[in-house]
Amino acid sequence: TPAVEIRDLTKTYRSDDEEDKTALAEVSLSIEEGDIFGIIGLSGAGKSTLVRCINGLEGYDSGSVRVRGREVRDLNPADLRSLRQRTGMIFQHFNLMPSRTVAGNVELPLLGGGMRKPERASRVAELLDLVGLSDLADHYPAELSGGQQQRVAIARALANEPDILLSDEATSALDPNTTKSILQLLRDLHDSLGITVVLITHEMSVIRQICNKIAVIDHGTIVEQGRVFDVFADP
Numbered sequence: 001t002p003a004v005e006i007r008d009l010t011k012t013y014r015s016d017d018e019e020d021k022t023a024l025a026e027v028s029l030s031i032e033e034g035d036i037f038g039i040i041g042l043s044g045a046g047k048s049t050l051v052r053c054i055n056g057l058e059g060y061d062s063g064s065v066r067v068r069g070r071e072v073r074d075l076n077p078a079d080l081r082s083l084r085q086r087t088g089m090i091f092q093h094f095n096l097m098p099s100r101t102v103a104g105n106v107e108l109p110l111l112g113g114g115m116r117k118p119e120r121a122s123r124v125a126e127l128l129d130l131v132g133l134s135d136l137a138d139h140y141p142a143e144l145s146g147g148q149q150q151r152v153a154i155a156r157a158l159a160n161e162p163d164i165l166l167s168d169e170a171t172s173a174l175d176p177n178t179t180k181s182i183l184q185l186l187r188d189l190h191d192s193l194g195i196t197v198v199l200i201t202h203e204m205s206v207i208r209q210i211c212n213k214i215a216v217i218d219h220g221t222i223v224e225q226g227r228v229f230d231v232f233a234d235p
């Protein structure tokens with residue numbers, strides 16, 4: 001089974017005082033396990049809506065969204081929670097808690113999971129090691145560079161051992177060199193953990209740097225899809 005299989009997905013935002021807005025129209029795409037899959041499009045194209053449909057944060061009007069073979073719409077609340085746990089998310093603005101240390105932020109998804117404190121501490125240490133931040137465990141987010149903050153967010157996203165990592169414009173606030181190092185980290189994590197990476201971006205350079213497959217979305221429809229190698233090949 002593909003990691004994510006979307007068929008004829010249509011999503012319309014309804015509004016009482018404005019016109020209804022069809023954000024996704026008959027979108028179909030298939031993300032295989034182990035892909036580094038790039039979804040590229042301009043602002044407003046429907047990328048975030050697509051991501052929210054994949055992780056169950058948004059309902060949809062018609063079509064099918066299957067994650068690891070299961071229709072998201074049909075999941076009960078407990079299954080939805082486990083879907084979200086197995087789908088790590090990172091964002092443009094990192095979304096760290098300023099009042100918690102680096103270690104404290106990475107620990108957050110582990111709270112309430114039945115892990116004891118010493119076990120959590122060793123898991124956090126392992127995660128920080130994975131992203132190269134062991135030395136900064138006791139620092140606060142405000143003391144870190146943008147790239148370091150995104151590494152914290154990546155460690156946090158991996159805490160519950162997701163098999164899919166969804167990156168929503170995660171490098172958009174970073175300079176080109178930092179972008180490069182974060183993309184390299186995502187590729188390393190993909191290679192060492194076997195994690196499927198879905199990368200939403202408006203930047204073609206990001207896709208070229210790490211993705212093996214790409215879908216181009218425009219005004220809510222997929223206008224091109226395939227292997228990066230083929231899509232970029234000269235006709």
Ligand code: ADP
Binds near residue numbers: 022023042046049
């Ligand atoms: P992107 O992530 O590519 O910028 P979005 O998925 O955020 O695109 O938005 C797709 C379209 O849906 C846009 O026209 C946007 O204005 C509209 N939209 C997004 N979220 C909502 C919402 N909650 N209510 C109404 N319209 C929305």
Ligand code: ADP
Binds near residue numbers: 193
């Ligand atoms: P091995 O192949 O040595 O059995 P893995 O490569 O599966 O081990 O995992 C190595 C470490 O990375 C383990 O501590 C595990 O908890 C962690 N790990 C494995 N998969 C993931 C994942 N998807 N997200 C975060 N951590 C993971």
